[in-house]
Amino acid sequence: MIFNPDYECMPRKRIKDLQLSRLRGILSRVWENVKFYRQKMEEKGLSLKDLRTLEDFSKFPFTVKQDLRDTYPFGLFAVPERDVVRLHASSGTTGKPTVVGYTARDLETWAELTARVLYAGGLRHDDKVQNFLGYGLFTGGLGMHYGAEKIGATVIPTSVGNSERQINIMKDFGTTAIIGTPSYTLHLAEVMKDMNIKREDLKLRVGFFGAEPWTEEIRKELESSLGIIATDNYGLSEIMGPGVAGECQLKSGMHIWEDHFLVEIIDPETLEPVEPGEVGELVITSLTKEALPIIRYRTRDITYLIEEPCGCGRTMARIGKIKGRTDDMLIVRGVNVFPSQIEEVLISTQGVLPHYQIVLDRKNHLDIIEVFVEVSDNIFQDKMRSLVEMERGLTHKLKSVLGIDVKLRLVEPKTIERSSGKAKRVVDKRKLSP
Numbered sequence: 001m002i003f004n005p006d007y008e009c010m011p012r013k014r015i016k017d018l019q020l021s022r023l024r025g026i027l028s029r030v031w032e033n034v035k036f037y038r039q040k041m042e043e044k045g046l047s048l049k050d051l052r053t054l055e056d057f058s059k060f061p062f063t064v065k066q067d068l069r070d071t072y073p074f075g076l077f078a079v080p081e082r083d084v085v086r087l088h089a090s091s092g093t094t095g096k097p098t099v100v101g102y103t104a105r106d107l108e109t110w111a112e113l114t115a116r117v118l119y120a121g122g123l124r125h126d127d128k129v130q131n132f133l134g135y136g137l138f139t140g141g142l143g144m145h146y147g148a149e150k151i152g153a154t155v156i157p158t159s160v161g162n163s164e165r166q167i168n169i170m171k172d173f174g175t176t177a178i179i180g181t182p183s184y185t186l187h188l189a190e191v192m193k194d195m196n197i198k199r200e201d202l203k204l205r206v207g208f209f210g211a212e213p214w215t216e217e218i219r220k221e222l223e224s225s226l227g228i229i230a231t232d233n234y235g236l237s238e239i240m241g242p243g244v245a246g247e248c249q250l251k252s253g254m255h256i257w258e259d260h261f262l263v264e265i266i267d268p269e270t271l272e273p274v275e276p277g278e279v280g281e282l283v284i285t286s287l288t289k290e291a292l293p294i295i296r297y298r299t300r301d302i303t304y305l306i307e308e309p310c311g312c313g314r315t316m317a318r319i320g321k322i323k324g325r326t327d328d329m330l331i332v333r334g335v336n337v338f339p340s341q342i343e344e345v346l347i348s349t350q351g352v353l354p355h356y357q358i359v360l361d362r363k364n365h366l367d368i369i370e371v372f373v374e375v376s377d378n379i380f381q382d383k384m385r386s387l388v389e390m391e392r393g394l395t396h397k398l399k400s401v402l403g404i405d406v407k408l409r410l411v412e413p414k415t416i417e418r419s420s421g422k423a424k425r426v427v428d429k430r431k432l433s434p
Contacts, residue, residue, distance in 0.1 A: 003119035003151070004112070007259045008314045012307075015258050015316065020054055022287040023262060027051060027060075030293050033078040036071055037061075037295060057262070058273055062283070062296045068098040068238060077101055079291050089137045090237055100139070100237050101291040107146070109288055110240055113257050114147025117246030120255060120312070121231035122177075122206040125152035129177040132166055132184065133211065134421060135159045139241030140211055144179050147243060153177070160184065160420040163191045170202050178207045182214040182222060182230075183423030186354050189225040190414070199227040208233055210242060212422045213322045213340055217347030219251075221354050232321060238297055239284050245319055253306045253318030260288045263317065264296070265305050268326045276305045281326055282319065300325045302338075330360065330426065332367045335404050339425050342371060342406075345397045351379045351390065355416045361429045370407040371398070372416060380412055 002008050010018070027048055030037040040061040041047065050056060068076060077084065084101040102110065123129060129148045135141035141159055148155045156173060158166055166188060169175065178185065185207065192199075204226050210233040222230040234254050235242035245256035256263055264283040265274050274280040282299045286292075302325060306318040324338035331337070339358060346352050356373040373394075379387060391410050398406040417424075 001119075002313060003116045005313075007257075008116065008255070008316060010259070010315055012315060016054060018259055019262050019287060022259075023054070023057065023285065024048070024051060026285070026287055026289075026293050027295070029078050029290075030295060034076055034293075036067065036076055054262075057285075057296075058264070060296055062271070062298050063294055064298050065098060065238065065300075069096045072096045073099040074101070076294075077291055078293050079103060084291050087137075088139045088142075088237055088241065097137075098238060100241075103290040106240075106290050109260065110143060110243060111146040111150045113240070113260060114143050114243035115150040116147075116255075116257060117233045117243050118144070118147050118153075118179075118208060119151055120246055120248040120314070121208050121233070122229060122249050123148060123151055123153055123208070127153040127177045127206075128156060128173060128175050129153045129179060130156040130158055130166070130170060130173075130175040132158050132160055132178070132180040132188075132420075133242075139235070139237045143235065143241035143243055144208070148179075163188055163420075164195065167192055167195060167197060170204065171197065174203050176203050176205050178204060178226075178228070180207075180209060181211045181422055182209045182218050183212060184418075184420050185209065185222060185226070186218070187418045187420075189222070192225075199225065202227075204228050207231070208246070210234060210246075213324060215340055215343050215347060216321075217344060218354055221347065234301075234319065234322065236284075236299060236301075239286055239294055239299075240289065244284070248310060248312040248314065250311050252310060253320055255310065255314050255316050255318050258316045261285065262287055263305065263319065265303070266298075268300075268302075276307045279304045279323065300327045302326060328426070330358075330369075330428075332360065332369050332404055335402065337369070337402055337404070341401055342398065343425075345394065345401055346371075346373050349390075349394060349397075351376050352394075353413060355413075355418075356425070357416050357427060358425060359427045359429065367430065368407065369404070370409060372409045372411050374413050374416055375410050377413060379410070 083103050085104050086102045089097040089099045133140035207228045207230045219230050231247040233246035235244040245254035247254050262285040265280040268281040282301045282303050284297050286294045302323040304320045309315050324340050329336055347354055353374040359370045361368050395408045
């Protein structure tokens with residue numbers, strides 16, 4: 001079953017025709033109403049007449065996150081402020097926050113698209129869905145909330161934190177579906193064990209996870225510990241929030257709603273398009289957003305495009321699991337390292353728990369990388385020889401994968417600090433060094 005088959009199952013040619021029509025409309029809107037975009041196009045010698053085909057769009061300028069900060073707060077809005085019915089914003093921990101706005105029609109579109117994501121992952125009218133994404137200026141909580149209500153599910157808006165209460169509500173209310181970050185949900189699974197609550201004591205059957213990169217190993221851990229089908233979803237506040245893309249229950253890539261978004265994959269160095277299936281940086285253009293249309297937004301997320309139809313019947317392109325971010329890539333002694341590479345090695349090892357932290361430092365002008373990872377209680381209760389052998393084996397695997405030496409530290413369960421939001425996987429002390 002598909003939430004909106006008229007769009008989700010459109011023939012590819014109709015999708016492309018619709019995209020070109022809507023792209024012309026959105027470019028006309030920003031040309032007329034957003035000085036920033038008109039100037040950027042004029043600087044490249046472009047006008048609306050230069051968009052004859054979708055291929056022509058690669059000539060048009062990119063938008064980056066700094067552009068939203070430079071035009072803070074409302075400089076990229078394409079409608080009068082009186083037509084904006086809601087504002088959201090990022091936390092702004094690395095500078096000015098990025099502010100996003102929605103018209104009433106934008107909110108209707110947002111609910112439609114998050115409903116598509118949730119429905120594809122298995123949410124239905126009879127479900128009780130507990131949402132422990134953050135509510136407030138963060139787009140996650142409210143974005144998913146209205147999509148679930150559009151399906152007709154019962155929403156339990158617990159938001160983040162208060163883990164024991166979250167679990168008691170799951171049990172007492174009969175929660176069947178959950179929405180959250182994978183790292184916080186794994187923490188809840190730990191707390192369940194401490195409370196002596198087994199997965200059989202709950203009615204959970206599906207879970208929807210996003211807001212941070214996560215691996216297949218994390219998926220397996222979530223599914224086994226909670227007894228659910230765990231699906232991935234993708235969104236970002238600059239484009240809309242959650243609801244940009246999401247997996248169906250076949251878990252073969254995240255369906256991206258091409259009637260509302262034009263996606264490109266580019267080489268982050270040359271900025272040229274790559275072929276479908278090749279890994280690169282995801283670039284998204286919003287085709288229907290009224291308040292804040294975004295043109296060729298460089299997400300910095302690393303993925304690839306799948307254009308073949310999915311076995312579920314949906315025909316829209318899919319993006320693969322996010323492999324990391326170009327700005328999260330760690331350069332250690334000249335070697336490019338992604339945290340996901342480290343996670344895959346750790347979580348695939350028996351006895352290792354899904355909680356780790358990467359610490360980067362610089363000593364005697366030389367970069368060092370240290371990985372702290374929790375292991376199960378029985379490992380520490382075993383002979384010291386077993387602990388040493390595990391540490392040695394993991395260290396060897398990490399060097400084989402990364403190509404550099406890594407200091408590994410096995411620590412006891414619950415040693416690494418937990419977060420109710422996105423997990424803080426990397427601490428880079430080099431940035432603090434003179």
